[in-house]
Amino acid sequence: MSNMDCEKFRQLVLEKREGSISPQDEKILDGHLATCGGCREDFELIGATFDALRDVRDEEVPNHYFTNLLPRIHRRIDEGSRGFAGVPLPLWIQRLIAPGSAAAVLGSIVGLYFLLAPSFDPSTSGLQQLVSQVPREDLEQVAESVSYSGPLTRTMEPSQRLLETVASPASLSQNVDRDLVSDQLQHGHSFTVFLAGDSPVEDINEEDVDLIIKKLDQTSL
C-alpha cells in the first residue's frame, strides 16, 4: 500500500467520524481499510477515542461565575488605569497609554543599546547583550504592551516571540528582517521589529536607527 493512500486516509477517517464524508470517498476509505492493517488500527483507535471523548464531562464552573465576571473585568480595567487621586482615566487616554508606554520602554531599551554598544563583546550578539542588561520586568512590560499598539494580526506574533525570548534569553533571536523593518515602520510598528526577523541586527545602519527612533518618538506620548 502506498504512503499516499495512507496520507489521504487521515483526512477521510476524520471526515467519516464527523459524518461529512462523501459516498465515493467512503468507498475509497473502506477499500483502503480492507487492505491496510496499519490504517485499520488507526481507524479503530480514532473511533474509540471519539467514543471516549463523548463520555468526558465538562469541569464545573463555580456558581454565579458568569454573572460576576463583567464587574471583575471592569475592576481590573480600572485598576490598570487609575489617574490622579484614584479617578479612572477616560477611555481614550487609556487606549493611548498602552502603546505609548510600550514605545517609551522600548525606546529606552534602544537608547541603552546604543549607549552601551561600544563596550559590547563582539563575540556575541549585540541584541543578546542588550536584553541581558534590560530588567526582565521591562521586557515583560513591552511584551504585554506591544499587542496594544497596532493591528493585532500584525503585533501578536512578535509579542509572542518576545515572550519566548524573555522566557529564554539564550534563544533570543539575533536578527532583524530589513524588509520587515521598513514595512513595520510604515505601519507604525517599529518597536516590535527589534525582537523578530531573519537577517542580522548588525545589518541595520544609522539611517534605519534614526527612522526607528523617530517613529518611536512619534508614537510616544
Next chain:
Amino acid sequence: MDQRSDLELIQEFKNGSNNAFNLLVLRYQEKIYWVVRRMLPDHDEADDVVQEVFVKVYRSIGSFKGDSSFYTWLYRIAMNLSLNEIRRKKTRRTFSLDDSTMQHESTDPLPVEQLEKEEQTRLIKAAIERLPEKQKKVFILRYYEELPYEQISKILKTSVGGLKANYFHAVKKIGEYVKHGL
C-alpha cells in the same frame, strides 16, 4: 438578547459606549471561558486569563480593523494569552486523583463501571493537556468549539491541510495515551 451585530457594537464601543463593550463581553464570555479552560485546566488560572482577554479587547479595540471577524480576533487573543500563561508558569501539570473535580462527595463506594469511566476521563484530560501546543489548539477549536477548518485557519494562520493533519495526530495521540496509559 441584543440584536446588534458584533461590528455595530464594536463601532459603538469605539465611539465611547461602555455598554456596547459590556454586551460583547456577555455575548462571548462563556465561549472564551471554555476555550481558555480547556487550555488551562485550573479554574483560577483560566479566570485570570479570561479577564485579561477582555481587558486586552477593551484597551486595543482601536486596532481592530474588521479584517477578520470579531470572534476570530477574540479567539486568537484567548489562545495566545493561554499559551503565554502555560509558558510563563511552565504548567505541565497532570491531573491527579486528588484533583478537586475527581473527588467524590459521597463516601459510598462507586460502582466499578463508574470508577472505570472516571479513570478514563482522567486519562483523556491528562492526554489533552500533554498534547504539543499546536495540536492542542487545533484539537480544542475543532473538537470542542466545532469551528470549521477555514475559521481555525484564520485564527491560527495555518493551512487547512496542516490543520487536518494536526487534528488527526492530536486525536490519535489522545487515543494512544488512553490505551497505553501515561
